[in-house]
Amino acid sequence: MKHHLLRLGIYLSAAGLAACASQKQASDPAAKPSKSLAAPLGERAPRNAEDPITAPAAPAKGTVAITGATLLLGTGDRIEDGTLVFTEGRITAVGPRETVKVPKAARVIDAQGRWVTPGLIDTHSHMGVYAVPHVKATADGNEMTDPTTPYVFSEHAFWPQDPAIRHAVAGGVTSIQVLPGSGNIIGGRATTLKLRPQLEARAMRFPGAPFGLKMACGENPKRVYGNRKAQPMSRMGSVARLRAIFIKARQYRFDQEAFEQEHKKWQEKYDAYKAGEAGAKAPGKEPRRMDRNLGFETLADVMDGKIKVHIHCYRADEMLLMLSLGKELGFEISSFHHAVEAYKIADVLAANNVGASMWADWWGFKLEAYDGVEENAAMLAAAGGRAIIHSDSNIGIQRLNQEAAKALHSGRRAGLALDEDEAIKWITLNPAWALGVDKQTGSLEVGKMADIVIWDQNPLSMYSTAQQVFIDGQRVVDRSGPPHTWSDFEVGTRMQEVAP
């Protein structure tokens, strides 16, 4: 209990930084209060338990220059025989070798014949919330007790010791969005993490990344609840529940705003009275604060555009319906996930600037996936849309580069005019955009985080392997050494016994 209070104290002191202006005024020693009054409840509780107890990983010290590589920039362009420099975790120079001056202090990595990409980004991972080994005790990704759970946070279940994480990083993945599962219509908040394992999820948060909201349409919620003879047991029920909770959340937001205005008036009276201003009357009873509602807070942030919406949605007609519902209920969709029918509405998705996160070739495991085609991502890209390759799998995440290659070449075989640099975007800049972190990562551009992969050959080859992976300039994979078995679960296994 004592420990618990200590933590609370840390949260409150952190929240104090954001305390409202009127309080600062009230605590100003120059403004001597002349009247004695009970302090207002004033300070709002911190919104969420977001702040880590332990320190996040710091960017790497020093300067590194990677020279002579083919730089696949993630922007749709490339530089042959290029040089890339990063310092203190940020990219400081990118260009053809002859145009980039390598600083004297730099550690130089000769990458002649090698290929460099931005760190890969997966918009759809359940690592940590469905950690391996898959046993009852590690199944933490679906709060299937209520079809709308906007109040749960995937990061509260994320187990940073998941042994799958190091395999994803070895595949060149540097950032992931960890989502709740799709059993619920609204599954909860998703968090974007950088894959430098720490002792807690909060210390792995991508700095400045917005939360995501996981939603799901189609078969999963109606199967989960329908099997219990509960709502929703049909797509109709799902949509009705979705509308109902957003309508309530909107009312909550109106009520909240009304309260804030009322409280502001009261605070002004209070401050004037306390400061002993002439003619100031006693402020009366402080207006009663509304109870916090974590679910409505999430949805209010969604309606304010502070949280990115990611909807698990397979069928074209349902994606169109979700676009309509978004307009009615006041949310914008960042990307559809598992969008196996994105190709049918590629023009609409492109026109609405909505991304689609897709597999290269998964299909048919349920009816809403029966029309899945290998050309899906390529068709969306050819229509000018935001194609993204995601994994939804701790096996698939290890080879996003191969998945992009398969999706690209399926499209080319079907006659679509697409190049390799477009396919690299599907696993770098486009997912960064969908997660709202494209100003910070996703491409090899000056000022961005030094999230970088050095491949032994073209990453769109099946034989390509990530030789070195950097996150914030820190080298987290070096293929020349033994695998870094970070997870406590792997202690005592015989993984390093046979050198391959």
Place this chain on the structure above:
Amino acid sequence: MNALQVSLLLAALGAAPAQADPVALVGGDVYTVSGAMLPGATVLMDKGKILAVGLDVAIPTGATVLDVKGKRVTPGLIDVDTQLGLVEVSLEPSTVDGRPRLPGPVHAAVDAADALNPMSTLVGVARRHGVTSVISSPSGGLISGRAAWMDLVGPESAHLFEAVQGSVAMRVHLGRGGAGAWGGSRATAIARLREAFDDARTYRRKRAAYDRAALYDLSASRLDLEALDPAVRGRMPVVVAASQASDILAAVKMAKDEGIDLVILGAEEGWLVADALARAKIPVILEPTMDLPASFESRHARADNVVLLAKAGVQVAVSTRSNHNVSRLRFLLGNAVRAGLPPELALRAATLAPAEMHGMGAQYGSIDRGKVANVVVWMGDLFEPFSFAETVIIRGEIQPVESRQTRLANKYIRRLKLRSTKK
């Protein structure tokens, strides 16, 4: 007798050919698998069989001749752990025949061949990526039943309903799968399995007493015991799913005691017992990208498992262990190569190796005279995503390399006019 003589002889006998013309692939780099790669060679096929392979093959008049110079010619790929044709949409029970619901743990009498649908939409998707045969197996129970071999001919094929051969293997689950099917322990599962095998032998030896009802109760039904007979005599391979090293060793011991022809399926921890498998000459079917400790049975899973097994001398077959993603087989082979498996062993792992371990090596798995004419012509390295299967020949017939899925894509490519779109 050369190829021409064979065809002349067949013509003289008036044999009605399934396909009007023989097919000749001329000038390709022929990866026979059974022997060395033959650059610039010709493969001649007729009446469903390979008639001749070599640099010097006379092509009969009337043959369909394909110039495949500079292209790779391989045996058709074989995926041996699937439910292709048993499952259309995994989560729709009305389309699933792969998991019978039966009382008791012994389902030996179930034969996948009786349920297989060769017109499944999954067939075209797999074939387009060069898979020409699969083994489909029932699942569930301790003894799941018998697997069937299916050649993935197209719906227009003259061989459509001949392309299935039942009873090519008996399927068994050990480890947690077996424990879950009977008694809740690995020990109960093995005991029950031994009892079933023993009863199958008793049934054969004391058939008369059984028929007079003068025999103690046997642990399985008459049909199950009959179905187990070839398995306990070592005449039908028994494919045992086992992941954990100790379960693999338990299966090896049981196979020795019972005299069965064992194949291990899964084998995520196989590398830990690779030498024991090699000594006992037990082959393994595995999915090479299963490198996570996905369960407590596979704590020691690793990406180079396939390499370590092959190095120890174990015969390995690679399988997608999937239904809708059988198309990925060639990419799994690419990943096995990436992990260190020599490319020729990778190709063997999806051709001759799986055929041999199912007793089908005399008919399938290599480009040799007399074998079933399942042959694929590849544009480029088949393990790479930029390559593709240009021509797929199954039972001597040139097959469509399209599927319901490619038709869907093309429908919308036309509708959205995507081919003219500039990036």
